Amino acid sequence: MASAERSAPAVVTGGAGAIGSVLAQRLVADGRPVRVVDNLSSGKRERLSTLERGGHVRFSELDLRRPDGLGPVFEGAGEVWHLAANPDIRLGTNDPSIDLHHGTIATANVLEAVRRADVPRVLFSSSSVVYGRPTVFPTPESYGPLLPQSQYAAAKLASEALLSAYCHSYGVRGWIFRFANIVGPGMAHGVVYDLLQKLRRDPTRLEVLGDGRQAKSYLWVDDCVAGMRLAEDRATDRVNVFNLGTAQQVPVREIAERVVRSFGRPVRIEYTGGEGGWVGDIPLQLLAIDRIRALGWSPELDSSAAVDRAISTTRRELGL
Amino acid sequence: MASAERSAPAVVTGGAGAIGSVLAQRLVADGRPVRVVDNLSSGKRERLSTLERGGHVRFSELDLRRPDGLGPVFEGAGEVWHLAANPDIRLGTNDPSIDLHHGTIATANVLEAVRRADVPRVLFSSSSVVYGRPTVFPTPESYGPLLPQSQYAAAKLASEALLSAYCHSYGVRGWIFRFANIVGPGMAHGVVYDLLQKLRRDPTRLEVLGDGRQAKSYLWVDDCVAGMRLAEDRATDRVNVFNLGTAQQVPVREIAERVVRSFGRPVRIEYTGGEGGWVGDIPLQLLAIDRIRALGWSPELDSSAAVDRAISTTRRELGL
Numbered sequence: 001m002a003s004a005e006r007s008a009p010a011v012v013t014g015g016a017g018a019i020g021s022v023l024a025q026r027l028v029a030d031g032r033p034v035r036v037v038d039n040l041s042s043g044k045r046e047r048l049s050t051l052e053r054g055g056h057v058r059f060s061e062l063d064l065r066r067p068d069g070l071g072p073v074f075e076g077a078g079e080v081w082h083l084a085a086n087p088d089i090r091l092g093t094n095d096p097s098i099d100l101h102h103g104t105i106a107t108a109n110v111l112e113a114v115r116r117a118d119v120p121r122v123l124f125s126s127s128s129v130v131y132g133r134p135t136v137f138p139t140p141e142s143y144g145p146l147l148p149q150s151q152y153a154a155a156k157l158a159s160e161a162l163l164s165a166y167c168h169s170y171g172v173r174g175w176i177f178r179f180a181n182i183v184g185p186g187m188a189h190g191v192v193y194d195l196l197q198k199l200r201r202d203p204t205r206l207e208v209l210g211d212g213r214q215a216k217s218y219l220w221v222d223d224c225v226a227g228m229r230l231a232e233d234r235a236t237d238r239v240n241v242f243n244l245g246t247a248q249q250v251p252v253r254e255i256a257e258r259v260v261r262s263f264g265r266p267v268r269i270e271y272t273g274g275e276g277g278w279v280g281d282i283p284l285q286l287l288a289i290d291r292i293r294a295l296g297w298s299p300e301l302d303s304s305a306a307v308d309r310a311i312s313t314t315r316r317e318l319g320l
Numbered sequence: 321m322a323s324a325e326r327s328a329p330a331v332v333t334g335g336a337g338a339i340g341s342v343l344a345q346r347l348v349a350d351g352r353p354v355r356v357v358d359n360l361s362s363g364k365r366e367r368l369s370t371l372e373r374g375g376h377v378r379f380s381e382l383d384l385r386r387p388d389g390l391g392p393v394f395e396g397a398g399e400v401w402h403l404a405a406n407p408d409i410r411l412g413t414n415d416p417s418i419d420l421h422h423g424t425i426a427t428a429n430v431l432e433a434v435r436r437a438d439v440p441r442v443l444f445s446s447s448s449v450v451y452g453r454p455t456v457f458p459t460p461e462s463y464g465p466l467l468p469q470s471q472y473a474a475a476k477l478a479s480e481a482l483l484s485a486y487c488h489s490y491g492v493r494g495w496i497f498r499f500a501n502i503v504g505p506g507m508a509h510g511v512v513y514d515l516l517q518k519l520r521r522d523p524t525r526l527e528v529l530g531d532g533r534q535a536k537s538y539l540w541v542d543d544c545v546a547g548m549r550l551a552e553d554r555a556t557d558r559v560n561v562f563n564l565g566t567a568q569q570v571p572v573r574e575i576a577e578r579v580v581r582s583f584g585r586p587v588r589i590e591y592t593g594g595e596g597g598w599v600g601d602i603p604l605q606l607l608a609i610d611r612i613r614a615l616g617w618s619p620e621l622d623s624s625a626a627v628d629r630a631i632s633t634t635r636r637e638l639g640l
Contacts, residue, residue, distance in 0.1 A: 093489050096428070096431075096432065096486075104478060108420050111416075132488075141464070142465055143464050144462045144465075145462055146464065146481070147561070148481045148488075151482075154478070157478070157481040158477070158478030161466070161474035162474045164467040164468050164469070164474065165469060165471050165473060165600075168467075168470070169413050169416075169469070169471070279488075280488065280489055
């Protein structure tokens with residue numbers, strides 16, 4: 001990227017979230033002024049307090065479902081990292097309007113603000129769930145047809161489509177990152193968090209959704225952020241699509257056992273049965289990561305190490 | 321399909337359009353009561369007047385951008401053919417809100433009405449433009465990644481994604497048809513119509529957008545409707561994705577020459593140059609149609625015959 005763009009502010013939507021706040025820290029560490037947009041529905045402003053006190057982050061509490069007020073945030077920005085979204089896939093099944101508004105329509109509003117402010121680059125956090133239930137593992141970026149199984153997944157694919165259209169119509173450059181399961185500090189959803197919350201309520205038994213054979217790959221948040229930033233530097237297409245994950249699957253059964261082992265005392269593990277944990281769950285996920293590897297990235301933690309670190313971090317956070 | 325579903329009303333959104341009205345006729349010919357929803361922005365109610373007089377079609381002028389009033393239309397329906405959309409790809413580039421609202425959000429509203437009324441089947445008219453600029457020809461349904469180049473294409477892909485999510489979450493069955501260029505009576509857009517309109521204004525010269533080497537496949541509307549109805553009967557997946565086109569490309573240059581030849585007098589053809597006709601144009605399109613062929617469908621008219629019939633039909637309509 002040009003040096004003027006390197007010193008221009010970076011906008012991070014969802015920047016008070018578990019991934020966005022780590023990204024904001026890294027951008028600031030590289031000397032970039034950062035503007036965070038977050039509606040604080042799941043984000044926490046405390047995560048940014050050091051950065052805000054240092055004058056490195058300007059925080060705007062805005063709801064991306066409406067376009068009002070976005071202009072000043074995007075004006076003069078060198079790039080937009082669009083990470084804001086409803087973080088819990090399960091919510092959408094009961095109320096499909098959540099992902100439509102907080103996903104698709106929010107992205108449309110961000111992209112309109114990008115167009116009006118002439119921001120040259122947009123980086124978007126998509127998800128492996130756009131593949132639906134793929135029949136090829138590891139699943140490459142070229143896999144199709146894309147048949148999402150949840151409202152969350154539909155909103156991610158719709159957002160990818162909008163970003164691609166904006167790139168081709170208005171000269172923006174785009175990066176689409178299809179995330180594996182990202183784990184790290186402060187994540188208030190996902191299998192590790194759910195299992196630990198259950199043990200907090202009843203330390204003697206652990207209910208596991210599904211038959212425990214669901215198997216996915218897990219990526220530590222720092223590896224995720226490093227991958228995105230490397231791809232921004234090194235990928236040169238108008239629209240760049242990258243899977244971001246690790247090369248190993250960890251079955252849910254093994255995660256449950258790792259959680260129990262971390263306590264060093266006996267716990268009865270009970271499976272609810274069925275192949276998926278919930279409506280819209282994708283029981284098997286393993287992404288092909290050759291494309292991002294070819295740019296020079298590789299994760300420091302493999303899936304098991306990422307899960308173990310997530311267990312110890314989340315235990316600490318929950319006081320367990 | 322079950323016999324109760326065969327006698328239940330079929331809803332056709334965009335049913336006053338050039339494709340929807342042909343579909344409505346065929347459904348009525350098979351003894352189905354039809355409910356048409358159309359906002360008449362490009363549809364014409366006259367197309368349905370015979371069917372309405374015969375009591376076969378119930379017409380509702382409704383704007384799908386808002387969910388109001390959809391309930392009674394969808395109540396008790398056996399299936400929904402969702403064809404309503406902004407028909408002109410070029411409009412979206414100047415105003416991205418058109419395809420967002422008339423495409424993606426309209427589809428979301430239709431699907432919510434489907435869910436509330438418990439309609440068992442949804443058939444959706446998508447488009448070859450979801451493939452962006454593919455690198456494989458003929459392009460199979462499994463092609464990826466899908467990188468749309470226009471707001472229209474983004475809305476089609478977003479709508480596919482929503483339909484897929486509804487199918488997997490709520491027990492609906494879905495059909496996604498990715499159309500080649502459909503030609504037929506009453507089409508007020510597309511290359512044949514545009515060229516004839518230009519000749520109407522100036523019979524001595526014909527301006528052609530691009531270098532004339534853009535080459536796409538053309539499908540006559542009756543073949544398109546027959547293909548969709550056959551796939552509904554014979555495809556049994558929860559979500560069924562089919563390309564619908566012909567096996568031949570016709571270059572725009574050849575279409576211009578066929579148009580001129582149809583008049584039998586000299587016309588100067590002038591090319592504006594450049595590989596695409598307009599921002600968001602996909603210069604090369606040829607769909608793999610093996611999947612729908614394997615069900616027993618094949619088009620009666622090949623691309624050239626479809627173009628020739630479109631020329632003579634449109635000339636008659638324009639009084640040329």
